[in-house]
Amino acid sequence: MASVLCVCLLAAAAGAAATSPGRLVPYDLLYADGVRAYFARDWGRAAELLQRALHSYAGLRAARRACRAACRREATFLGEPPGAGHWEAALFGPVLQRADCLQHCLGQRLGAAPSAHRASHAIRRDFEQREPYNYLQVAFFQLKKLDQAVSAAHTFFVANPQHLQMREDMEKYRRMSGVRTDNFRDLEATPHWEAYESGVQHYDADEYLQAVARLEESLTAALSALEECRALCEGPLEEDEEEMQPGLYEAIAAHYIQVLKCRQQCVLEIATKPGRISATEDFIPSHFDLLQFAYDQVGNQALAAECAASYLLFYPMDEPMLEKMKQYHTELGEDTAVTARENIQHYIQRSLMEKKLIYYAVEHLGGTFNDPDLWTPVELIPENLKEKHREDQEKQKQETLDVEEVEKRGPLPFEGVAVVMDSQQMNGTQRVVFDRVLTESECKDLLRLTKAAGEAGDSYRARRSPHTPHERYEGLTILKAMQLAQDGDVDWRDAKLFLQASEKSRKIIEAYFSPGKKLHFSFTHLVCRTAIDEKQEGRMDLSHPVHVDNCLLDPEGQECWREPPAYVYRDYSGILYLNDDFQGGGLFFTEMDTVTVTAEVRPKCGRLVAFSSGKENPHGVWAVSQGRRCAVALWYTHSQEHAEQERVKAEELMKQRDLEQGRSDGEKYPGTDRSSRSSSQSPVPNSGARPTSWGRKPGSDGTQHPKQLRARDEF
DSSP, X not given: OHHHHHHHHHHHHHHTOOOOTTOOOOHHHHHHHHHHHHHTTOHHHHHHHHHHHHHHHHHHHHHHHHHXXXXXXXXXXXXXXXXXXXXXXXXXXXXXXXXXXXXHHHHHHHSSOGGGGOOOHHHHHXXXXXXXXXXXXXXXXXXXXXXXXXXXXXXXXXXXXXOHHHHHHHHHHHHSTTOOGXXXXXXXXXXXXXXXXXXXXXXXXXXXXXXXXXXXXXXXXHHHHHHHHHHHTOOOOOOOOOSSOOOHHHHHHHHHHXXXXXXXXXXXXXXXXXXXXXXXXXHHHHHHHHHHHHHHHTTOHHHHHHHHHHHHHHOTTOHHHHHHHHHHHHHHOTTSOOOOOHHHHHHHHHHHHHHHHHHHHHHHHOOOXXXXXXXXXXXXXXXXXXXXXXXXXXXXXXXXXXXXXXXXXXXXXXXXXXXXXOTTTTTSSSEEEEEOSSOHHHHHHHHHHHHHHHHTOGGGOOEEOSSOTTEEEEEEEHHHHHHHHHTTSSOHHHHHHHHHHHHHHHHHHHHHHOTTSOOEXXXXXXXXXXXXXXXXXXOOSOSEEEEOSSXXXXXXXXXXXXXXXXXXXOOEEEEEEOOOOEEEOOEEEEOTTSOSEEEEEOOOTTOEEEEESSTTOOEEEOOEEEEEEEEEEEEEESOGGGSOHHHHHHHHHHHHHHHXXXXXXXXXXXXXXXXXXXXXXXXOOOOSSOOTTTTOOTTSSSSOOOOOOOOOTTO
């Protein structure tokens, strides 16, 4: 909503923006006007304004970089520096001169006061995430400029690979006639990443001459990008919301430390490939590790030694590299001086100086600092911060593992389904909670299925739970549901929904945890647990004791034995909840000791909790103390030989039923035959090369349109 308000306010100002020669119109005003033209379906004007906005954004960044570099070298505008007799004059004189230089330089380059180019955080985020290209690709498509549409779409998709709509759009573009492979180019490509990945490929293929050339190119471009990023750190102070405003020196210190922290984080920015969440670990040092070996392989021991010496600046106690240095000294002669590269010496010295200042500020003025470098010497960190530093490093490693887990996932195959808790929020690994997998009406239909099955007699008889004497337990398999439907004991549509809901859950879990590797059903069970009212007093047990789904848990030995009778072939587990009108019955995860609770999940209609079935996820169910708790329990395996055979028979019965009902038109599962169950359907892309509905503003009328290319709905 904030983005909409920003765009609306800026759009009004954009129309009146002057375009005098030499003036760079603020990019946020152009962007707002471009978005307004987009929703007015004025495709030509939208494309022009959005391109101008991107050009202005790039021009502003270039001006800031150039002026900050120039003002370090050029003469000042305030005359001779003041005498060094007074410390304030010595300190603030150069500061004022630098500020004057920057104002003058930027004013000349931009044609207006620099303050006119301060965009809101929401607009800056859109440009960082390449959002204008999302609008541009639709505008170009409508203008029949297919090559430019594809390039804009690809540029957006590179930075947003999890964007489901754009993924579908890219597939459509690939199928279109007239689209060439070279149209899929990244208009915002960072040179060092292309060179780095090419260099690593040559390195892995033992093509060391080519590897050396590309890695050197990557290193040069990466260090250049690092300097540009550092220059852009010298922006305005990020305002805090504290009522007490700092004094002169506190304000200067706070702003300066903000700039230093930003500069330190630049190494993560250049080490993070567009579209990725986590940075490549030790990005700069890794260049020298690879180059050292590659130069050695092509017989250039002098440069190999130089790269080894440069690497040792980061890790001076690295034993394998120290051994290589001894070897190089022997080969080159003990009298041959081997030194690290001068620019890397400067890089290390500058970084350590900044770290010292930041750690001093953290120790004495408060605040936090997440050091981006693994190579920071421990002795640099103040004694009282070392323990915190170690904890932060461990946390960072865990977050990196979690991020890598996220990056392996594909997009969810159903719109509307939302991740409400992930592994990090649940204090574990390979855990997730989804909401809105089922609608309220679908939950009611499945609950009706359990009731009808219970009334059918022996097939779904309530019995005492195998886990506790305080609850009754009812279970219905997927095949039994179809057989009951065949006998007329339950509604066919409810049985079919059971099949569809479980398949929808499988697709979601496969896309999230196992993209590209098929998950097969191992077992599907619709289960209800009902509290026995007269047996709740003094109850101390659980509805389901703590266990692991594919191994035998030994809490005392802190082990889990993956051997029969455990279901050792199970890889992932899921629970799809149908109701919440009961007391207790929540799912919880523990440590291996089965006692330390790490996370809890409260059941509700349409909520799906999923997790890996191994020893990393011991779990249990709290006692159901009142009412009836129903859910679909799901287990999955990568092993096709252990796939659920009853499900195959159930699907055959459903297909046979469809044929008998005259549905020989090729309906595929999962599908639906009632509008109330539309949320169980997977989105189906448009067929054909040029769907006319692309670019239609969502919700412009009351009819339902096919999938369309469009920008995010926030606008």
